[in-house]
Structure formats: C-alpha cells, structure tokens
Amino acid sequence: MADDILKAFGISARQSGVSTGKHWLEAGGEDIVSVSPVDNKTIATVRSADRSNYDAVIAVAQEAFKEWRQWPAPRRGDIVRQIGEALRAHKEQLGRLVSYEMGKSLQEGYGEVQEMIDICDFAVGLSRQLYGLSMHSERPGHRMYEQWHPLGITAIISAFNFPVAVWSWNSMLAWVCGNVCIWKPSEKTPVTALACQRIVETVFAANNVPEGVCCLVTGGRETGEWMANDHRVPLVSATGSTRMGKSVGAAVGARLGRSLLELGGNNAIIVSKDADLDMTLIGAVFGAVGTAGQRCTSTRRLIIHESVYDAFTAKLVKAYAQLRIGNPLDEKNHVGPLIDKDAVNAYLNTIAQVKEQGGSFLVEGGVLEGAGYESGCYVKPCIAAVENTYAIVQHETFAPILYVMKYQTLTEAIAMQNDVPQGLSSAIMTLNLREAEQFLSAAGSDCGIANVNIGTSGAEIGGAFGGEKETGGGRESGSDSWKAYMRRQTNTINYSDKLPLAQGIKFDL
Template identity: 45%
Template sequence: MKNLKDFSINYLETDTSEKIFSFDEKTSGIKDAEIKVVTPIDQTLLAKIKISNRLEYEEKVSVLKKAQDLWKIIPAPKRGELIRLFGDELRKSKQELGKLVTIESGKILQEGLGEVQEMIDICDFAVGLSRQLYGLTMPSERPGHRIQEIWHPLGILGVVTSFNFPVAVWSWNFALATICGNATLWKPSPRTPLTAIACYKIWQRAIKHSEHSDSTEDIFKIIIGHKEQAEWIAKDKNINLVSLTGSTQMGRTLSKYVTERFGKLIMELGGNNAMIVTPSADLKLAIRAIIFS
C-alpha cells in the first residue's frame, strides 16, 4: 500500500510465513497476537499489526521515564522548537496523512485533511505557548524577598484515543505536553493504528533536525492493542496524567482505575445529545448542522 510506504512502515517477518506490520526497529521476538486493520469503506484488509505485550509496555514506560528526566531540563522555548519542526513535517505530509486517515477511518478526504490541519494548528499554538509558561510572583512577609510560582512538568502522559478522530485529539495532548517538558505514551484505537504509526514516523523525521536529538529520541512511544493495553495505562502509577477519549462506558471503566491510584485524569467522552428543531428553523441549514455534529 503506497500510503504506508510513504511513512516507511515496513513488514516485520515473524516465525511464520505471515507478514505483520511493525513500527519499531526493536521487537521482543515474542510471537504475539495481531490486529487486523480493515478500511470501513469496503472492508479491504489493509494490514495486520502486532499487538504490544506486557514486556514491551514496561520497557517503553521505563525508557520514557529516563527520557523525560533529560527532556524536562531543556528550556521550554527549545522544546517548542522541536514541536515547530514536527509541525513543518506535518505540512510536508499533509496530503499523504490525510489520505491515510480517510482510508483507515472512513472519513471523507476533506475531513481527513482537516484533521491533519488541526494537528498543524496545535503545533503552531504550542510553539507560541512555549515562550509563555508564566508563573506568578508576589510579595513575601520576609523583607527583601518575593515569592515565585514555578510550574513543573508532570512526567509521563498516557493518551488513549478513539477511531473517529484518530490523530487530532492525540496531537492536542502531545504538542502541549511536550513543550511543558513531559513524555507521551499513546495507545490509538485498534481500528486506526496505521495513522498512529505514520505520526510516529513523521515525529522521527522531525527529531533528526533537532539540536537536542539525543534527548528527544525516546519522549514519545506507541503501544498497539485493545482494552487490556488501555487498562495497563490507567492502572500504572508511572503514568502521571491519563487522557481518555472514547465512549462513556470506556470512561467509566478506565477512570475508576486512575482515580483509585489518585492519578490525574482528562476525559472527552461520547454523548447522545438531542437535537431540537423548531418550526421556524431553516431545515436545509439544520439538517446539515445536525449531520455534521
């Protein structure tokens, strides 16, 4: 598939005659289950992707912790520079990534391209924010002293995303977390792992141009899987903030694990909101708005 080759997504030969897609140069060598990725457009099989096992998960979290210790001491404007480079690479790959979003999620092409544009926009926003991480100062009771407020990075951000916005929601979390000095672990929807892998490849292109490439190599990792892998993130005390996007039921289940360990949590969950159309409404406009929403 040409779109996959655009992002250097290669086959991983297993101990069977089957070919499974992998996005890491290093693998555990353990034969695992795989996810079958099909396009909702016509149910064509796009790829089979290896599911991350527990050992791989723990190794990636360990690597993220070490990388974040280095990343957090880099000045915020320098961190913003890397996000600028990532945004530039997204601009170069907008057409290819937008098409991949369409093929994998079933969105029309215009929406696929629009989602990539949202990624570019949040990168631009984060770059500016990297020079505006202000802290308050205030008078102290002690003569000749002032109190200063300093914001510190949280650590590792765990992001779980849904299939209907396969890349935009992750990028909102990732761009802001990165300029604030955090590392990110992403578990995309099992329906749309290819777009996540493509984003990982684009990120790798960006860090090659960074003056801090040694410190940025391992601040972003992906795990592939289902509910089990999402639960690993929710239960893991090493994950300092969990961002969940998906169904209300998913939020109920995973939020319980995060709150039980007093973890920090962000949720954007699905709803079932009613639409009220009055007799005086412009029906053509209302129908379009309802369908778009």
C-alpha cells in the first residue's frame, strides 16, 4: 500500500522534507516518521528543516516574490488552473494517501482532494476579479481609487485533520494574489505534503514559475515559531488548536505582522420541536463521527427540545449501533481511527471526566481491540447526556464524543449554544421560519458559520470559512477572503493644473 503510493508521487521511503519548489535541500533537522493510524505501519521517514534550511528557503522565496508579483494575475490564475487539472489526474492516489496517513474514510479522503480542486477553480475566477473601488474626490480635477497588492511571503501552518485541503485554501488564493508560500505541514502527516509539493513542482516547472513561489519546510513546533517571529514573513496563516493559535497570534502581533487563525470549535446543533428528525439524524451523526470527530467543525453538542429529546436520542442510539468502524480504505466503514495514541488518551480522559462531573452515557465508549484494530487507535463513538455547564463540555476534544442536553425555549437554546469559548460552526434544525431567522439574527448564533437544516460539518469553498472568539477570527476560502493575502492602497491622481488641499485648507505661498 505505502510503497505503491510513494512510487506514484516519486517519494522515497526516506527523504528530505525541505523544498524551494525546484530543489530539495539536504535537510539538517530531526527525522519525522510518518506512521499510519490505520495499521501502525511506517509510510516514510522525512528529515525536517534546521534553521539554516529555513533561512535558505526564506531567501529564495524573497527573490521569487520580486518576479512573481509582476506576473499578471490572470496568468498566475492559469497556473492554478493547471494545478487543479493535475489534482484531478491524481485524485484517486492522493485521496488514498490522505485516508491512509490521516485515518479518515476513503470517501472523505477523496472529498478532501475534491475540495482542493474546487478551490483551484474558485481561484482561477478570482484572478480576474481582484477588484478595487473608485471614489469621487472632493477636489476638482482629482480621481481617487483603491487597489490591492500582494504582501510577500505567506507562511502556512496546517493541521493533521485536513492535511492538504486547508493548505490549498491558503496557497491557491495567495498565489493568484501574487504572494509566494512557505508551507509547514503537520508533523503527523508529512507525506501528503510531499505528494502535493511534487504535483505543484511539476506544474511550475512546465510554466517556468520562479523557484521559491512554492516552498515546503517540514518540522515541529520550533519551525512554526521561526515563522511566527520572522519579520520577513508578513502573513502567517495557522490552523490548529486554540493554544497554538494564541502563541502564534502573540508572536506575530508583537512584530505588527498579520495572522490568519483558524482554531478550535465546540459546535452545536439545536434540534427544535419543529425539526425534521429523520433529516436531523443524518446531519448529527455525520457531524459527530465523520473523520472520527477530528474536524474543527465536528458536532460536539446537541441541544434538543425537551418535547423531542427522548424520541430523537432513541434514533441516535439506534443509528450508532449501525456504525461500522474499521480500516478507512474499506468504503463499507463509516469511521476510521484517531490520529495516534495521544488522541486516544485524550478521548479516554474526556470520558472519565464526563463521568466524574455527573454525566451518563447513552452509548458507551472504549478502545477497540482484536483483528483489524492492532494500531490501538480505533475507538467507539459515544453519546453522553450532560449539562452545558460541565467544565469538560466547554472544552474541545478531538474525538467522536457527542454531548446531548435539553432546552425549553429557543432563547435558552441559543444562549446555551453561545455559552462556550469557541465560535466556529453552528446549526439549527427547524421547519419554523421564525426560529430560523431568530437563530441567524444578531441576537442568534455568535459563530462564524450558522446553518439552518444542515449540520455543522462540511462547509463549501464558496463561502468564507472561519469563526469568532477562541476560534481566532480568521477567514479563509471563498467570498472576499482573498483580501487577507493582500495590502490595500488608496490612490489619488491630480489631473488639474492646481493643487487644492482637502478639507478646504488654504496654504498659499
């Protein structure tokens, strides 16, 4: 399995994880061993960057930016179009690699690559729509307008749960905007990054793209700290835990740089008495167990009207009994493994805390053992009846643990949903128009994403993706998220033969 995938992308079982987009440098850092949570087998060993490697990549990227920013945006867009075509050609292989290295189901692996293809298509159109505004001047014979220019180096720190898609959200937009990118992938999923780097390098070489536009620097926390503290990097886009995001944000802010943070979620679905319960079941179960609960948009909490609580939780329990847990490359399975043993320990610790704090389980959890579960990373999705005020419920655990609780009024339900530190994704299931509009109003959900009659998980690339509060406030992907990768410039042109001052100020000589 692993050998076939590595061969398809020209990846060695042991190789450097540092690339300038044209040359793979001799990495001087520590080895990162990628082990699949599916079967506990080693996929490849990747040598990480040391500080000299990092500085060398930065220098190449700085030089590349001087040329790349002058390429017309539609020409840059055509390069991204070709990347999309290359991803289409490699969708099956790359999707399998994503599934095998990260552990998500094969369908989700394919879906992640499709998301990359979709953002390429979006970015191609965007390359002809980097619009500025034209404004009327108060001074005669003057014209005012604003335009957008690229920032320079965009550093991308991605997480293991979407090892390639979130990188593409950032890089494709950054490239059409005229930036160059340096990617630090998660040390838990470095091989998928190597594969993407190989794909992009082939496209770039065929189009004589300057070396340094697409760079890869594998490493751990220290590498991310280099990026966060580097004044040569105007924008750091980081996806991960709230703890990590606070560290990155503080470091970048201290040097007055820009950060784009996509952090934790503690997402809830409100299940109204007027909900279509059958439809709600699909959204709730996929949201809770998809990617084994390791999405930032995973459904963590169900806030259920007391009148339908018993009926809906009975449906949930029955649905959970039908879940198939196992090798994610087998398309019959719904749920794959957690990423590693640390994630398993966090899952078990959370279950213990739920019990200590007074919760009870409608569906018990536990670690699966026996044939097919030798990696020790397969766990049972579980359902716990809790109160929203429990300390553990306020915390995000990256695992398939679903909390259920009751409410009486919609105002109470919205308050419960908002009463957590995170603010990423939210949803209400209702056929009542008034409830839907109240949920979407300024007095409703405080999250960056608020849905009606769909779950919290599975955002499309056309809309801006991101959240509020401890989720970081960043926006990636669609809408006008491209503005995060550019600097705004206001221009005034005087085409008259006089120099009047604004605000009617007189300054005669």
